[in-house]
Each structure stands twice: as structure tokens, then as C-alpha cells.
Amino acid sequence: SAVISQKPSRDICQRGTSLTIQCQVDSQVTMMFWYRQQPGQSLTLIATANQGSEATYESGFVIDKFPISRPNLTFSTLTVSNMSPEDSSIYLCSVVSASTDTQYFGPGTRLTVL
Amino acid sequence: GQQLNQSPQSMFIQEGEDVSMNCTSSSIFNTWLWYKQDPGEGPVLLIALYKAGELTSNGRLTAQFGITRKDSFLNISASIPSDVGIYFCAGEETSGSRLTFGEGTQLTVNP
Numbered sequence: 001s002a003v004i005s006q007k008p009s010r011d012i013c014q015r016g017t018s019l020t021i022q023c024q025v026d027s028q029v030t031m032m033f034w035y036r037q038q039p040g041q042s043l044t045l046i047a048t049a050n051q052g053s054e055a056t057y058e059s060g061f062v063i064d065k066f067p068i069s070r071p072n073l074t075f076s077t078l079t080v081s082n083m084s085p086e087d088s089s090i091y092l093c094s095v096v097s098a099s100t101d102t103q104y105f106g107p108g109t110r111l112t113v114l
Numbered sequence: 115g116q117q118l119n120q121s122p123q124s125m126f127i128q129e130g131e132d133v134s135m136n137c138t139s140s141s142i143f144n145t146w147l148w149y150k151q152d153p154g155e156g157p158v159l160l161i162a163l164y165k166a167g168e169l170t171s172n173g174r175l176t177a178q179f180g181i182t183r184k185d186s187f188l189n190i191s192a193s194i195p196s197d198v199g200i201y202f203c204a205g206e207e208t209s210g211s212r213l214t215f216g217e218g219t220q221l222t223v224n225p
Contacts, residue, residue, distance in 0.1 A: 001159070031210050042202060042215045043157070058212075092156050096210040102147065103206075103213055105156035 002027050002095050004106035012112045013083055020079045021109045023093035028073035031096035033103070034066070038089045049076040049093075083113045120203050120216030127193055128224050135201060135219045136187040143205030146179050146186040147213065151200045160201075161188070193223045 003026040013019050023032065032049040046066055047055040055068035070076040080087050090108040097104060120137045127133060137146070145164055149157035161172050163179035163186060170177055176189045190197055203216040 004156075033212065042217050043213075044215075045212050048212065094213075100162070101209040102145075102159060102162050103204075103210075104159060105149075108154075108156045110154070 001100075001104045002029060002097055004093065004095060004104060006093060006106040006109050008109060009107065010110040010112075012114060014114055015084055017083055018079055018081045019083065019111060020077050021091050023076045023078070023106055025074045025095050029095040029098060030073070032070060032076050033094045034068060034076070034078045035092045035094060036089045037092060037108070043092065046078070080111065085113045087111065088113045118203060118205055118214055118216040120219060122219060123217065124220040124222070126222045126224065129193060129195060131193055133190040133193055133197075133221060134187060136185060137203035137205075137216045138185045139205055140184070142183040143214075144183070144208055145206035146177070147204040147206065148175075148177050148186070148188045149202045149204060151202065151218075157202055195223050195225050197221060198223050
């Protein structure tokens, strides 16, 4: 399986600010995704990070709020913009292993917005 | 959109007991996956199922892909304290595509 790292692992932010989360993979992968896990809840897909083109967002998520970059096949960023306390969640990136076509998850970024 | 119903929501068992949890879907998935999430961590893949009817084991864990492609179960035999965590099922429509997650089963194992 791919080794996935995320930065930061956690952060506490003020309302109205923005935070950029980084996801780094140790091998080239075709598919990368960003998920949100609200407190005590399951995982919800935010968007598919497409290399070289705009991300594909799920219903209820928009680019202005969650801009995503994917400059190459091993790296992606998710920005949570103009944060409010409702954005307090764990944000996880996942990748699809080329060898098994199975999704693996990073350790997550725990965000608290005050 | 597709929804996964996972049950039970939580389980409290004694060490050594067997555990069973399941997921059902309103529509068909081509792949079923089972993940475990420990506090402060991302989900870790336990078992992946790729064919209807498939029964797969990983140590004390056994999972099956339902014949109708609309359900899956996970069994844990002879539970131990480190089995504590949240177990999620997930369905995948096509290989390498977005996942739809169940609501999770919180497992507590009493020594």
C-alpha cells in the first residue's frame, strides 16, 4: 500500500481565516480524494483531486470554500477557506493504489475552528 | 445518491467473544471494503471484496460480499482489547472510484 502523510496533523484556527492542508504520497497515484469527517460521524467525500485540471466536487461542496490543487501525481492540497466553527472536522486524503485499485487513507488533519 | 446502512451502531462485548456487523445498500456496488479507525487516526483497510459471493479472511477477520451485491458482513472471532475502534464499511461503484461509507460500528471490548 502507499504511504500517505498529511500536514498539519492538527490545528486550531480562528473564525474567518483559511487553512491549507497538504497530502503527500510516496508513489505516483492516479486517483486522489479529499474526505471530511465531522465529529462522531462517518466520512463524506468532498472532491476528487484531478492532476492538471480542476477538482471534481461532490454535491454540497464548492471550489470557493474548498479550493484544491494537484500539481503532480504525488501531492495535493486542500484549503478550507473563511472558516467557521462548523468546519471543525477531520480532513482526510485518500489515494488509490495502482497495484490493487484499493483506496488507502492518510492519517487525517484534525481542524478546530474557534 | 446511494446510502449504506450499517448495523449495529455500537457493540459492547467481552474479550474472547465473536462479533458480527453488516452493511446493506439500496443499490449495487462492485467492491465492498471494510476499514477500522482508531482515535486520532485515518481509516485502515482491513479487507477488500471484489466479487459477489466472495468470502475473504484476514487473521481473525472474515468478510463476505453478498450475492446481490447490496450487502456485506464482517465477523471478528475471539475478540481482543486491541479490536476496539470504529469499523466502517464502504462501497465502490467502479474500481478506483469514490467510496460511499456506512455510518460506522463502535466496538468496545471489555477485558
